[in-house]
Amino acid sequence: MSELVSDRLTLTRHSDAEGWSENVAREMAAILAEEIRLRGRARMLLSGGTTPAPVYARLAEHPLEWARVEVGLADERWLSPQDRDSNAWLVRENFLKLAEGAHFDPLVRVGKPLAECVHDANLLASHSQPACMVVLGMGNDGHTASLFPGSRDLELALGSKQPYAALDATGCPVANDWPLRITLTPRGLAPIGKRLLLLRGKQKLDVLNAALESGDVHKYPVLAAIDTPGAKLHVHWCA
Template sequence: MADLRIHDYDSRVDLDICLAREVAAALETALRERGVASLAVSGGRTPVGMFQQLRQMRLDWSRVWITLVDDRWLPADHEDSNERLVREHLLKYQVEAANFVGLKTAAATPEAGLDAVEAALAPIPQPFDVLILGMGEDGHTASLFPCSAELASAAALDNPRQVAAVNPTSAPYARISLTLAAIVRSRNLFLHLTGTKKKAIFDAAMAAPTDRLPIARVFDAASGVCHMYWAE
């Protein structure tokens, strides 16, 4: 089980600034030690402010690879696309120089696109130097939904794939997601949460002795130090 360290902040702005600095520092360490760095980010409303802080960090972004933890199987310009969110809020100014790899292909379904996505991700340095997760109110993280029939396979630690197709029954759209095995291999794993309700859900998920929700499975399987950043 991971050594999970909790970082509480008085404001979301303070959280965004501090998390962006920690992410940039981890990427800088990777660039110094290995010459390249890799970053996987989540979508939704929560990371927007952090993205806007991170894009101000002075790094050699041309040596950084960026991808998504998960995405809806939608065109990249769709309003609900995580790729669109990242392009609008992170891949700006100096970060435009980064090597970005999206998870959506021209295939009709995520199942049909799995091999192409795996091939697109192949050049990205692995394990990820930094991976940032969010969490839904049902305890899902990435697109590992507790309601989905694909959860057992996508969350299997011996799954050799980096990505899985997921069809949640409690949320719209087919999805593509990094597998749990790919997530927990990351060198620096961060969970970014806001709001008292999500904090309570997270605490309950971590305390449950059985029927582990996806967010708890991450920290059950991760090793080393992981971080949860939270503000009300």
């Protein structure tokens, strides 16, 4: 394991996938434990995707007071939380079922329209204890959360004064069959205590480096996680 520290981010390179998941889970557990010690409760935001799933399972093995932990999402597809393609389902199957007692707040509420779900998410974010940590991923197109380059609502989401925004990613190939999204915005990201970006594979590292060289948040929205004022991004990478 090696670490590179710059004024914009910290990059930790792990030698193998097992060490990567174990070390990230250990860092997450330490952040939660400290927050519980200081404030009595901890709130964190998680992302979906296959990359973080083993990390979540490892995290659940740590002997924390899970009843004192609240879990939200960095973003969500416009799907029922019971749909296997939703981020809620992935978090539930890989973490919540193992971390008994943890409280979960999905972004999508069955029976409510998209605008109302976004309103509820912003209300909750504004009145809840600030999240001590957010776990993010990045696509090969440079998106993070559901901030997709080329999406019609990207500019509105980046400039939103609310923690969450609706986003239509129609025409963005990486959005696949789920163009309608709810996503964390830079405004929502700013007050979060720790920012973790989990990456696997050389291509992801190449995309991150291209983003840093570009400086164009519209081309590489992952830059919102790097350049939004607040906590320095900690990138965990392995091949």
